[in-house]
Amino acid sequence: KHATAAKIFTKLTLMNRWNDTQKHIAAIAAQNRFLKQIQNYDSLSSVRKAELEEYGFDKDMVDRINSESSSFTEVKGARMANTADWVDQKAADHFKKMLLRDVEMSIVTPGVGDSPLMMSGEFAKLLFQFKSFFFASHVRAFLPMLRQMSRGDANAFMGAMIQLALGGFVVER
Numbered sequence: 001k002h003a004t005a006a007k008i009f010t011k012l013t014l015m016n017r018w019n020d021t022q023k024h025i026a027a028i029a030a031q032n033r034f035l036k037q038i039q040n041y042d043s044l045s046s047v048r049k050a051e052l053e054e055y056g057f058d059k060d061m062v063d064r065i066n067s068e069s070s071s072f073t074e075v076k077g078a079r080m081a082n083t084a085d086w087v088d089q090k091a092a093d094h095f096k097k098m099l100l101r102d103v104e105m106s107i108v109t110p111g112v113g114d115s116p117l118m119m120s121g122e123f124a125k126l127l128f129q130f131k132s133f134f135f136a137s138h139v140r141a142f143l144p145m146l147r148q149m150s151r152g153d154a155n156a157f158m159g160a161m162i163q164l165a166l167g168g169f170v171v172e173r
Contacts, residue, residue, distance in 0.1 A: 015128070016028055019107065022107045026103045027099060030102040030103060030106065031078075031079065031080065031099055032079045034052075034055075034099065034102075035065075035081060037052055037068060038057060047152060047153055051153060056098055057098070061094060063090060064091040065091050067088065068086045068088060071086055081095060104140065104143060105140050105144060106141070108133065108136050108137045108140050108141055110132040110133050110136035112133060114136035114140075115136075116135060119131075145159060145160060
């Protein structure tokens with residue numbers, strides 16, 4: 001009954017549509033960013049190369065993806081990979097997997113494993129019912145952002161400042 005009520009609630013509030021739309025936009029942006037960085041790999045800074053290597057795009061994988069560049073298209077300024085047309089299926093699968101990873105880190109959707117074990121009891125569920133997003137976003141967004149900031153990534157720092165500013169707008173006084 002609980003799962004059914006939750007599904008009905010998300011359908012009525014259109015939360016699932018909102019989430020899907022946000023993930024779609026994030027996927028287009030991430031795909032464009034990955035392809036742009038992969039195509040210009042040799043001229044990237046060491047910070048950007050390290051970021052790509054975190055996603056498994058080492059020099060070998062970059063060369064393999066660049067060899068598929070004939071299938072890349074550009075739609076209104078955004079690069080699209082068209083991985084269905086790639087000959088190197090292993091590179092296509094890796095690219096899609098890393099794209100999905102980036103989207104899941106960008107648009108946080110709390111899952112079963114994101115809540116601490118202490119929240120599994122009925123009383124804890126009552127107390128912490130609106131905190132699952134906090135725990136999920138901490139692991140998926142905040143910690144990777146801190147890792148990027150420790151490397152001197154200015155974009156991560158600007159993202160943190162924007163988040164703080166937006167959070168300041170919603171504080172009630």
